[in-house]
Amino acid sequence: MIPDQPARYYTILGGESQAAAGQRLARPTGRSIILIEGDHSMPILDNQTLDFVSNSADQTERLGVRLGELVRPADLICLEGELGSGKTCLARGISRGWGSVRSATSPTFSLIQEYPRASDGQRLFHIDCYRLQGPADALAIGLEDVLDCHGVVMIEWPERILSILPPDRLWVTLRWVADSKRGLCFEANGQRTQELLAAFRRSAFGVR
Ligand SMILES: Nc1ncnc2c1ncn2[C@@H]1O[C@H](COP(=O)(O)OP(=O)(O)O)[C@@H](O)[C@H]1O
Ligand SMILES: [Mg+2]
Numbered sequence: 001m002i003p004d005q006p007a008r009y010y011t012i013l014g015g016e017s018q019a020a021a022g023q024r025l026a027r028p029t030g031r032s033i034i035l036i037e038g039d040h041s042m043p044i045l046d047n048q049t050l051d052f053v054s055n056s057a058d059q060t061e062r063l064g065v066r067l068g069e070l071v072r073p074a075d076l077i078c079l080e081g082e083l084g085s086g087k088t089c090l091a092r093g094i095s096r097g098w099g100s101v102r103s104a105t106s107p108t109f110s111l112i113q114e115y116p117r118a119s120d121g122q123r124l125f126h127i128d129c130y131r132l133q134g135p136a137d138a139l140a141i142g143l144e145d146v147l148d149c150h151g152v153v154m155i156e157w158p159e160r161i162l163s164i165l166p167p168d169r170l171w172v173t174l175r176w177v178a179d180s181k182r183g184l185c186f187e188a189n190g191q192r193t194q195e196l197l198a199a200f201r202r203s204a205f206g207v208r
Contacts (some may be wrong), residue, residue, distance in 0.1 A: 047194060050186040050201055053177060060086050060182060064093020066204040070196055071098055073122060073150045076166055078158035081174030086182045087156045090172065091126055094154060098124050111141055114151075123151035129160045138164055168192050 054060040067090075071077070077094065079087040095102075100115035111131070115124040125146050132138055138161040147153060147166060158165060168190025175183040188197040201207050 048188045048197070050197060050205075052184045052186075054086070054182050054184055056180050057086065057089050060089045060184065061093035061096070063184070063204055064090040064095075065097035066093075067196075067200050068094035068097025068099075070199045070203060071124075071152045072192075072196075073152060075152050075192065075196060076147070076169040077152075077154045078165065078169050078171045079154060079156045079174065080159055080171065082176060085174035085176050086184070087172075087174055090174065090184070091154045091156070095124055095126065098152060100124060112143070112146060123149070125151050125153045127153065127155045129155060129157040132157070132160050135161050135164045137161075170196055 052063070054063060067077070071094065079090060081087050095115050098115075099117045099119060101118050102115055111128055113126045115126065116122070117124070127143065127146065129138065132141075138144070143161065144164060147164070155161075155165075158169075158171075170193040171187045171189060173183075173185045173187070175185075177183050186197055186200070188194040
């Protein structure tokens with residue numbers, strides 16, 4: 001369950017199990033992190049970062065729905081993580097929340113999938129860079145045009161084409177924790193994505 005009313009703030013002290021209430025801890029990046037107690041979840045956050053452990057594919061998808069409801073044209077969401085970490089699962093939720101009538105599947109074989117929205121014709125793109133060797137390949141498949149066309153863009157394996165990505169992006173790092181648990185860390189890298197992350201935090205976790 002995503003908590004509606006996170007009750008208390010905790011700091012991570014060497015790991016989730018040793019969290020102590022009311023303190024902050026500086027990360028290596030210099031940013032502090034705060035862990036919010038949740039039902040079965042533990043989001044960690046500051047203005048640029050939100051970290052969360054999802055307990056099921058369903059929960060990851062629902063989290064994606066919350067995010068998808070808030071994205072706007074030209075928003076870029078990067079999904080980094082090993083195979084099976086839940087990138088496509090989260091992307092499916094985002095596309096649902098955004099209003100795609102078609103369910104997002106893995107674009108591994110088509111590289112770029114486009115999801116038009118019935119209500120207003122806006123477009124959302126889902127791109128998989130797994131098979132790309134680098135930015136030159138991305139240019140060859142027309143990825144720059146997609147990034148320029150004012151649609152919402154979700155990219156799996158974005159680290160392969162980092163140099164051509166716009167700087168203001170929401171970077172989601174997914175990690176395998178256990179069979180049905182995945183860690184999801186959201187990092188905003190610019191003004192727009194900080195706004196998006198703040199709205200997402202309010203919507204998904206009830207935190208201001
Ligand atoms: N908490 C979770 N969040 C997301 N996926 C999960 C979770 N627990 C188990 N899974 C499973 O992990 C797999 C994730 O697959 P997928 O989203 O295609 O990963 P990726 O796109 O990163 O390769 C799915 O089979 C999903 O059911
Ligand atoms: Mg995938």
